[in-house]
Amino acid sequence: MISDLRFRGAGWGKRLFIFLMMAIMTIYVLLILYPLFNMVISAFKTNREILTKPFGFPQSIGFKNFHTVWVEKGFDRYFANSLLVTGVAMGFVLLFGSMGAYGVSRYRYKANTLVYMLFLSGIMLPLKAAIIPLFIIVKRLGLIDSRISVILIFIAMGLPSTVFILSGFMKGIPLELEYAARIDGCNDFQIYRRIIMPMTAPAIALVTIYNAVPIWNDFFFPLVFLQSNSRKTLPVGLSTFFGQHATNWSLLFTGLSIAILPMLLMYIFMSRYFIKGMTAGAVK
């Protein structure tokens, strides 16, 4: 590009500017990485070490803390619950979302716009504001303290953006492909399944990350609907754990590391997908 910020061949003023800006950005990088690094090494320290030598390294490396938190404090259950809830919710978001997108983008009919608007109505509405009626509905359905309640709400949370992104994508697929398949004897479901879905794969990857990350991280709905310790997801479990061990910092940092590191590991291997997926709603 014409005005690239390169040191080579730049005047002194520009060099100083580049240097200053890089310094600012580097400070933010350190502000991100050091607290995470400190969190992990604190998990290996004793409480006394954390308080007396906050920047020092642990005297010995042992995984006792991790074992305690993972097995005795039930993080294995929290983790499994988060996987289950996120997995099932995402499965239905993708299935119902792609079906809905197909239904609004591949047919012409009068109620088309209405159906599309109904799906999209949830995109701007803050679902948290509806917690009271949601609570009443979930109670009527007899699903309080059941993981099904949060799964259903997560599906509802994910559908609007999924229909929005996928229908935009499906509109671009030429109709001729559909005609050809129809001549070969495919019915509508087979066209959806065999022609349209495979061609929508890149967009599916996008909406998966776009929705799975917020669902995995969600705290509010599991907090309201899941009370039994054995059904809690990771964020709610972490919160319970913090309430119980407020003064044992060594254990708290271990819990935090367990909650944060898996996401970080996934990101290291798939950063491009994560960046593209999570900004999908804001970038066309």
Add this chain to the structure above:
Amino acid sequence: MDVKQLRKAAWIIFFVTPGLMIVGVFILLPLFMSLYNSLFSWNQLLPVEFVGLENFSRLFTKYPYQQRFLNALQNNLIWFLSTMVLQNSVGLLFGYLMSRSIPGYQAFKRIFFIPVLFSIIAVGFLWGLYLKPSGLVNNFLGLVGLESLQHAWLGEERFATMAIIMVNIWRWVGFPSLVFLAAIDNVPTECLEAAHLDGVGEWKLFWKIVFPLIIPSITIITVLTVIGSLNVFEQIYTMTGLDGGPNYSTDTIGTLFYRTAFGSVDAGSPEIGIGSAIGVVIYILTFLISLISIRFSRSREVQL
């Protein structure tokens, strides 16, 4: 209607019904129920009688609701303004610098996005520990000889809200940065080159050409900031608690709403009527402010 059309209608119904049912029951129905519920007085989970707009008038005029509500609303406004000024302008700067391929921008891009992925809960608890009087932040200030700046960051009324906002900005700056980066990268190069050949400087190039062309993404970020600011809850819950302490100084609509719905404003039983009224106010505010932002930017939008 002939058979062919009937069959088509059946297929459409087959495809859209499962999704529409879930959206209907868990998004649209609650919206109307909130509006409806806010017009009744409640005893626990049972509506007692129709009271019209009394819940709203109590919320806006009666103690303690009025005080708590206005206090919380003011904090949400502080959240919105601070986030716009501090986070989104830094995001715009970072996005711009990365689009101009500042040395190391590939690494910056990836690292900036790391905290965006973490749950607010984990981030809130982590920084809650670091901001304790004996936590890492004060230890660092002591290390560099700035003992005079050590504070109980979350325990003093004058710092607590700003401290929590800074943590949230720490987590989220990468998001607007990368959205703006993508937007600036979309500005056609010919445009910039032509202006550059005409001798237009970097500063002017940005404000006169790049900025007007990325207004759509500025609108999106603004709307997301509005929604985010009105939805602040987890940040307060993890760092200063449900009561928005100390002395309600960090209280927000989100935490007030939760206390009203599930255990009352000043200790007591849930108040569904007032809670629904707050819910309706959140809906209306989100809708209105988003609409204004979109209108405002439409009027300034430039197309090539």
